Structure formats: structure tokens, C-alpha cells
Amino acid sequence: MSEHRMVADRTQALKWHPDKVPAEQREEATERFAQISEAYEVLSDEEKRAVYDQYGEEGLKGGGPGGPGGATFTHTAGDPFDLFASFFGNMGGGGGGGQRIKVTTSGGDFGGDIDMSEIFSQAFGGGFGMGGMGGGGQQGGARRGGGGFGGQGGSLYMGDPNVIELTPSDFPSQGDKWTYLVEFYAPWCGHCQQLASKYKQVAASLRGNVKVGAVNCDDFGDLCSQYGVKGFPTIKAFIPGQASPKEYKGDRSAKAMSDWALSLIPSSVQKLKSAQDLDQLLKSCSEGRKVTSGLCAVLITDKPTTSPLYKALSTLYSGKIAFAEVQASSQPVIERLGGAPDKLPSLKLVCNGDLQLIEQYQGEMKSGPLLSTFSSYENGRKCASAIRLDPSMDFAKLKPSLLKQIIKDKGIECKGCSEKADFANRIREWLTTGS
Incomplete structure (x- = not known):
């Protein structure tokens, strides 16, 4: 099969997602995404990447110094869009350097040469920086070069009153006592775009019970890497008292996600x-x-x-x-x-x-x-002011803060009071003498 090229921008690339095209174009769309996934397989394989990093395209074809001796890399079938999404959410640093990479694939109707550099360069504009979420790019490497993802995206939840746009500075911490449901997404991700309306429904249904947030991994790649995000969308729950979040693996209906989040709320009742x-x-x-x-x-x-x-x-x-x-x-x-x-x-x-x-x-x-x-x-002030005082009470059992609050609420003068016993004795004296 001759070399195929993706169209010039991201919008056209996403146009060929098999779920987004008419039935009569599905076969062609599937073929195009299969080609990208074949190219991805080389980049995602450490061994194959190492060969390319050291020997370039010739090494991949087996003709370069110390190359793999004529090896042909065979693509293993899978969901092309899942591979495509995981590639852009999981790219390592370095490697490639903008060189042209041709990958020979075999099997089925998709055998042939694919110029991976051309595919990615034309699909996403300009040089492809290979930064990925592993580092090396802007803000943790999430934004890709040229006319890449950063310029298209924007938030999927801008203006929604129930979804908190989380950043590293306000991300839930160990001390938080709310349960948080957090989606890690990229604005260009087709599955994320499809999920957005359901996620908004989830946020509305959980309001007051669970905090619902979202992290734009194009903007905060380091944060997404910190929590092991390898593809989009990824949904995790952060639960008070638990060191590690739980990842959602269930059905992506609004009800299923809501029910799961509610089931995780801890209780002290x-x-x-x-x-x-x-x-x-x-x-x-x-x-x-x-x-x-x-x-x-x-x-x-x-x-x-x-x-x-x-x-x-x-x-x-x-x-x-x-x-x-x-x-x-x-x-x-x-x-x-x-x-x-x-x-x-x-x-x-x-x-x-x-x-x-x-x-x-x-x-x-x-x-x-x-x-x-x-x-x-x-x-504590409200209950402190409501306490029924009696001279026979053992005021020494009360906390100093409560004793001080009683003195303040009752307007008792307590000159020289500094220790807990001073406050307790003064209250008892006030109750006994009335002054």
C-alpha cells in the first residue's frame, strides 16, 4: 500500500474517527486510523524506539549499522483510536527529533510503508516535539509543537457551575475531607468530547455530596503524569483518608458514574x-x-x-x-x-x-x-453559650477554650486568669456569689 497522509490540521484528523463518520465512510476511516496505530506501535515499543533513536530509519529497516538485521515490525490489531489517544497522552521525552520514520507493516489489507513523520506533522501542524506527558514540553510537555493541541482546545467545562476546573494549586490534598471525582482529559480527545455532556450531568447530580472536578492535561501535563494518567479520558476518585485515588473502570453512563462516586463517600455516622x-x-x-x-x-x-x-x-x-x-x-x-x-x-x-x-x-x-x-x-461558641452551669459541676473537666468562652459569654471579669484552674475557679465563684 502506498504512503498515506493525514489532512493538514487536527480537525480534519479527528474527522476520520470511525465513530464520527457516516456508515459509508467507516471502512476508509478505520483504515486511516489503523495506519496511525501501526506507526504508534513502533514509537510505543521501547526496543523499536531505541533502535530508531540510535540508528534512525535505516535501523528500523535493518539496513543500518548494528540494525536488527532485516526485521519487519508487525502491527498487532487493536482499536486504532484507543491507540491514537494513548499515543498523544503517553509519549515519552526525546527520540525522533523530527526525522522521517517509515514503518513497514504487514498483515491483512494494511501492509506497506507509512511515513509516520508526515502523518503527525501534517495532522497536527509544524514540528512534532515528542514531549508528551513524560516531560520535555511546555507545562509538563502536554502542549505539542506548531499548530498542535494547545491552540485548539480550551476547556470542555468552561462556565459549568458544577465542574471545578482544577489546577495544581487547588487540587485535592490529603487533608481534604470531601470526596472528589476528577476527570483527566484533553480538549482534542474525541472520547473526552463525547463524555463531557454526561460528566456535566454527573456533576449536577452529585452536587453537595461529592466535589466534581476536571484537569485539562494540555495545560497541566505534570499533574496528569503525577497521577499515572496514560490515556484520555481517565476518571479517578480521591477519598478522604486514602493515600491513593481509585480509578473508575465501569460503564460511562451518567448514572453508573454517579452511583460509583456516591458509594465511595466515607462515613462517621x-x-x-x-x-x-x-x-x-x-x-x-x-x-x-x-x-x-x-x-x-x-x-x-x-x-x-x-x-x-x-x-x-x-x-x-x-x-x-x-x-x-x-x-x-x-x-x-x-x-x-x-x-x-x-x-x-x-x-x-x-x-x-x-x-x-x-x-x-x-x-x-x-x-x-x-x-x-x-x-x-x-x-464551639454556640454550645458553650448554651451550657447549663451549676456550682457542683467539675469545671476542671472542661477544655480551657470552653471555659474561656463561658467567661466571655457571661461577661465575667477574670483579672489575672491565665491557667485553666483560674478560669474554672472564677466561674464557680461567680455562680456561688453572683459576682
Whole structure:
């Protein structure tokens, strides 16, 4: 077969993706992409690349010094577009140097010579820098030379309110308490373009439960390499408390991706099945012992499983607020929480483990209102101001921050107070004498 050339720009190259052409052109499109994949196979094989790097085209054909002795490289059949995408998302540094490479292929209807340099140069404009995500190019090598990918792309998610355009400076870290779903993509990638509308649906459905982000690997190649991205699109989940992300391998429907992300949300929600369970929960909130805010949140529900939102909130406020859940049919617990609620789900807020300070949450069971409510308790001031003071209390058990907050809220003058004992004694004196 004579040498084939791709058309002059990226748009024309992508035009020949077999999924994007009419049925009558599919055979021709498949053939064109098969040729690119054959060329790719040489570049992606370390041995073959090493021969080319050292001996050039003649080495590949077996005629150069120390060449492979007349070897012919045979293409192994595969999905041409997958190979094409993986080539541009996984190219190593160096090698090639803009030389012309002809690869002899054999087998089927595609035997013949392919001038790989011509294909890539004409398809993507100008010199082909071979930088790839392995380094050597701009911003981690993701942008290719001449009229390459960088000039075409732009973001696939510009202006979408639910997809966060992530950069190295705001990428989720080990300290993040939200679960993140992140797509690594390239704007020129046909599969990425096809996925974009579904990914936006996923982001909208996960709002308030999971943070959804995207990384443009043309702009941030180093970041994509850091997380082992070898092809586009790649979707990974970053989960609080887990050192390594999980990669999504399932069906690329919006529902399948959403369900997978929701299933990964960690939970700190305690299940209350008895009055003793409730006592243990309240103890964790009393005297600021285990949760810094002094707040216990108890959700009364008739659902058999914990909602993703409640799990996400329990992780977000872990160590600050204690989250629990009880079935509406659990009478011993429900009675102690003030009796059966008028409607379900019902959220009870208990400060300092004191059921006499119980409050009924009146807002909507949605992310925004719940975040606002829990944030108002987060620093501990709200429960500190609600604490019921009695001279017989062992104030030494309270945290210094709580003692200071009580003194501030009650307007108690405490001259010379610097140690925890000073604050505790002054509060007791104030309660006993009234001044």
C-alpha cells in the first residue's frame, strides 16, 4: 500500500474517527486510523524506539549499522483510536527529533510503508516535539509543537457551575475531607468530547455530596503524569483518608458514574439501636471531650441506609461534630429524643450531651442549609453559650477554650486568669456569689 497522509490540521484528523463518520465512510476511516496505530506501535515499543533513536530509519529497516538485521515490525490489531489517544497522552521525552520514520507493516489489507513523520506533522501542524506527558514540553510537555493541541482546545467545562476546573494549586490534598471525582482529559480527545455532556450531568447530580472536578492535561501535563494518567479520558476518585485515588473502570453512563462516586463517600455516622448507644453518643459531646463543638446531631429516619449527604457531612465535620442516625421504629431512643417527630427525616441537635438543650432543626434537608447550620456550631461558641452551669459541676473537666468562652459569654471579669484552674475557679465563684 502506498504512503498515506493525514489532512493538514487536527480537525480534519479527528474527522476520520470511525465513530464520527457516516456508515459509508467507516471502512476508509478505520483504515486511516489503523495506519496511525501501526506507526504508534513502533514509537510505543521501547526496543523499536531505541533502535530508531540510535540508528534512525535505516535501523528500523535493518539496513543500518548494528540494525536488527532485516526485521519487519508487525502491527498487532487493536482499536486504532484507543491507540491514537494513548499515543498523544503517553509519549515519552526525546527520540525522533523530527526525522522521517517509515514503518513497514504487514498483515491483512494494511501492509506497506507509512511515513509516520508526515502523518503527525501534517495532522497536527509544524514540528512534532515528542514531549508528551513524560516531560520535555511546555507545562509538563502536554502542549505539542506548531499548530498542535494547545491552540485548539480550551476547556470542555468552561462556565459549568458544577465542574471545578482544577489546577495544581487547588487540587485535592490529603487533608481534604470531601470526596472528589476528577476527570483527566484533553480538549482534542474525541472520547473526552463525547463524555463531557454526561460528566456535566454527573456533576449536577452529585452536587453537595461529592466535589466534581476536571484537569485539562494540555495545560497541566505534570499533574496528569503525577497521577499515572496514560490515556484520555481517565476518571479517578480521591477519598478522604486514602493515600491513593481509585480509578473508575465501569460503564460511562451518567448514572453508573454517579452511583460509583456516591458509594465511595466515607462515613462517621453512628447507628443508634439502644438507649445505651445514645448515652455513649451524648457522652462524647459532653464537656467538650471528643468533639470540639460540643454538638451531637441525630437524624431520625425510616430509610435503611444512610444518605450520601449525611455521610459526606459526617466526614467533613469529623472531630468537630458527632453524627448519629436512628430508625424511627426504635422507640427507646426516640422517646428520649422527645418522641416521634411529625415528619421524617427529622434532625435533632443536642449541645453538650444535655437532652434538656435539644433543638429541632427547622431547615431543608439539603446541602446548603445543613452546611450553614453545622458551620454555625463548628467553633464551639454556640454550645458553650448554651451550657447549663451549676456550682457542683467539675469545671476542671472542661477544655480551657470552653471555659474561656463561658467567661466571655457571661461577661465575667477574670483579672489575672491565665491557667485553666483560674478560669474554672472564677466561674464557680461567680455562680456561688453572683459576682
